């Protein structure tokens with residue numbers, strides 16, 4: 001068993017990064033590289049060619065890089081081609097490709113027709129996403145799996161060094177796909193499965209950041225959210241006092257949030273260069289009388305940039321030149337913004353800062369390769385408490401999109417208090433594990449109630465708690481009635497302005513998670 005790594009040559013497929021993620025989960029270091037940047041080196045123990053959106057025969061479609069040809073010709077390393085990678089390998093070794101009449105998109109049952117190190121089942125449900133297929137194999141290759149409409153779903157060279165699969169083993173829709181990748185890494189490449197761990201990764205990441213940043217200064221905006229917090233932890237370990245954190249309070253945070261964030265960074269972590277900007281008045285003045293949700297978002301976004309830019313300019317004057325702007329971007333943010341993949345748009349600078357001409361900040365993103373659960377694991381390894389790591393997501397515009405209609409300081413105060421009672425009960429009753437996101441909302445208008453002997457006319461609070469994987473779809477959570485009842489009683493008893501509490505039982509779609 002060796003400690004070598006897997007190189008993934010990325011032909012622009014939407015799942016290429018997921019291959020790296022799976023190989024890491026198996027316990028082996030995996031690195032993605034663009035075809036033109038592939039260089040053979042002694043540290044590589046196996047190569048995977050990813051999927052891709054193009055057709056192999058098309059003009060200008062990415063091809064086997066010249067630097068890979070000697071490896072393919074003398075079979076010095078095991079190779080696995082996935083989808084486009086499978087087709088490229090088949091074609092390189094003299095096979096023929098065809099266009100499928102009935103395109104095999106989505107789920108397809110395949111049969112394993114010949115024993116191979118890759119498979120340990122007779123049948124599998126696989127996930128495919130390409131119109132092209134391998135129609136004929138070159139010499140010294142054999143078919144190892146077929147489907148009803150695609151005779152060559154998987155192939156293997158007679159010397160068991162080159163493999164190809166038409167489907168995507170890296171996606172969870174493919175049954176046993178993880179096992180297939182594990183067989184390739186463990187049984188074919190014979191790599192040590194304890195080569196990658198988050199602990200080792202965190203140490204390497206911190207060293208890399210240290211090397212890249214050198215003695216320069218980094219400015220990083222933090223929000224109290226997990227991504228910017230973990231990015232801050234990595235950078236602080238790497239460069240210490242050369243890290244400057246900027247935290248802007250727009251006045252629409254959870255109750256006590258600003259105090260808690262300041263206390264965590266300054267008292268618990270002892271970060272010396274923590275810069276708090278109390279911009280509540282600026283934001284709330286601009287939002288006065290604004291009712292339209294999208295306009296609220298726009299105003300908050302623009303004002304955020306203005307306030308941040310002003311702070312950067314001031315800090316630059318006070319502390320001297322800042323070379324880098326840190327960002328808590330994680331891998332899925334880059335997929336959403338179209339920053340990953342061949343021909344994808346270049347990453348947008350987070351807030352499109354327009355700084356003075358003589359001040360150019362280079363972006364540094366310590367978490368850009370990680371998925372959310374990996375960011376949380378890294379945060380734990382770096383010592384962040386559960387409370388900060390497993391918090392519910394909180395939208396950038398904050399309570400502005402949870403106060404329906406215009407925003408006033410009084411409404412913010414009522415909502416903060418109701419939300420705090422709801423959150424406290426969720427943790428006190430230990431129902432937080434069944435919830436992905438929860439919050440209170442202040443509805444517009446008033447409702448009648450009876451307070452003491454007199455009629456009251458008060459506010460309506462809605463409670464929302466959802467279960468979700470990634471926020472794209474969501475189900476409301478079945479919080480037991482007695483707990484909901486107790487939360488309602490507490491809110492109405494403790495907040496004289498509120499006469500009614502309702503629970504939202506809509507799913508997304510068609511409803512969204514937030515109310516605005």
Ligand code: XMP
Nearest residue numbers: 297393394395396397437471508512513514
């Ligand atoms: P929706 O309401 O679209 O929310 O179902 C899905 C997830 O996104 C969060 N969200 C936002 N986050 N800025 C953000 O940073 C926003 O404008 C915004 N709107 C919604 C929401 O809290 C949920 O987790």
